[in-house]
Amino acid sequence: MSIDLVVPENVELTTLLDELRKLSWAAADVLMAYARGQEPPYGFPKSLTIEEGGDGPVSAADMAVNELLISGLKDNFTFQDWDILSEETTKEKTFHRTNYKKDWCWILDPLDGTKDFLQGSENYAVHIALAHKKKPKIGLVLIPERNELWVGIIGSGAWCENRNGFKKDISFSERLDISELVLVSSKNHQQSTLLNLLSTLSFSKTKRIGSVGCKVASILRGESDVYISLSGKTAPKDWDMAAPHALIEAAGGMFSHADGANLIYQKSDYSQSGCLIASHGKSHLNICKKAMKFFSKEEPKFKV
Template sequence: MITTVNIETPEKLEEITQVLRSVAWGASDILQSYYRGEDPDKKLNVQEDKKDGPVTAADLATNHYILEKLQAVFSEEEFGYLSEETHKGDEPIRKDWVWIIDPLDGTRDFIDKTGEYAIHIALAYQGRPMVAVVAVPEADKIYIASKGNGTTVEKRNGETYSVHVSQRNKIEELYLVASRTHRDQRFQDMLDRMPFKARNYVGSVGCKISTILEQQSDVYISLSGKSAPKDWDFAAPELILTEAGGTFTHFSGEPLTYNKGDVRQWGGLMASNGRCHEELCQLATSILADIDG
């Protein structure tokens, strides 16, 4: 049982990443068993009436597995747990160390069988991610990072390698990755005015960020409207991006903070390969000011 973590002790973070590797692969196995429909007893039981999007039996089973495995190792006296499927209320968890979990990011893509779904698990210290994993089951990959130690890809066959963002450094050379849907007109108008070289359309935030790590894309933008993404959408993807050399901030340049009570991440957020991040933020802010008149 791990009861405390000293952020000045890198070997402790490495111990945590080893636990996460095992949990991520186990969670991937559960999701794939539902996704492929190989077990007739595993029905999705889609609940479409949820206000934040559909929920399936796969979400709930994976969430249960992740919590069970983590809580067996990390004391609930010292570690908090903030999960999409169990979160209630608007009070922050009163712990320095908090696990932030999305057992199935991209539920709609999971249901629609696009393959673009992911698992996000991050351990945050005082609101900032320190260890994270993003699993992409249909790619048979997990992306794992700890603060100051870079990002590593692990494949199902055990092969591992480091990943780094692209070196493209002009907005006109950059590839935007975006959702196929989930854009109101204001957001679409902003994107239409940004002179990217091309656009890639991918589900799940984790899958989007993975395309930046694989140098297929360079920029991902979030802009809240009537609703906003949640802590569990970004905590793990942020760390795997920044440890691979990228940057993830509000348009203002301020870092994201997690476990504030309100789990929604309002406003404009910019994730990029970092090469012209400030310029991108300024451009987005300028365009929005013009749109809003």
């Protein structure tokens, strides 16, 4: 795949990645300072405030990283023909969904796994994705507490690097049979339909980790093999999925609806509803087939 399909023609990929590295590790410094009760850098307020928003707790850390990322993207690139969609900006009164119509769009989650972050867990992440015509092309998942920056470029591959620039290749597991696969699942979101589906699929065991980015990183390390998201009363949003989606596909894995349909981004409600399955790809079609058999028999009204 040529570079001009993953970045705009007048944006240099290497320069873009260098800037994203700087922004990512700056975000790590901010989040880790808040996590430890220390004075955050770059002039952000020290107090960690918590308020319940429509989709969960929002902290000063979320807002600080949101400001850092957006200002960094705006200040360091002359190319202006892209939108910037962030979880935090969609909650602002001045936000207008109809303004987000450009071909290129940044999709950001300044702090994925806020509950884990507030509980003192290391399983929180920063998601940065660049999408073109509603499809993610570049995905970065930063896991500060593990000193990991996962980078995926569709058509070019994926890798993990630390703050010093040392790179590691992706290491998918060799597990193939569904009965051997390890599921990575949420600690905070469980519902009866999902539990029944998982009982039918009968994976060998389950690891519980917060943050979609951290779950996908677990698959990329070979610690687990598959992640399943099932929407209930609420559904995940673009910013939860875009960066992990680009990352795992760039690595050679798969991320789709249970019926094999692609995830589509920048819809009017930015919702990623249905049954979404991410995996190392080797058993993906079999997982989807077995899941669809479950829905056909047990939950025929569920829109996968």
